[in-house]
Amino acid sequence: MRSDTAFAVFVVGALLMFFSFVFDAPLIFYVIGGLMTVGAVAAGTTRRRAGPPPDVTLRPGGGDRPWRKPRDQ
Structure with a gap:
């Protein structure tokens, strides 16, 4: 069930x-x-993600962020 549908069911129940x-x-x-x-x-809450994990996360961190790493060319 998509989250929009779950939200609509929640609102109707409430x-x-x-x-x-x-x-x-x-x-x-x-x-x-x-x-x-x-x-x-x-x-x-039981909805699962499909596909690979994202390349960039929003967690705090220093040098682990891809845009801060130097490119090897």
Whole structure:
């Protein structure tokens, strides 16, 4: 599941829980909204990257950055 889809499911679940609270809906709507939000968070955290790791990272470091190394030509 893409992160945009997971975010949309999270928002719909949160809105369902909010409106269930405001309009004093039955407990089943709270359960459905809670399961949607938890499922969306779980889908977002278990998503894996595809492809090789990036060449440049944003971690702090000195000489390990590729643009600071002299080129051998």
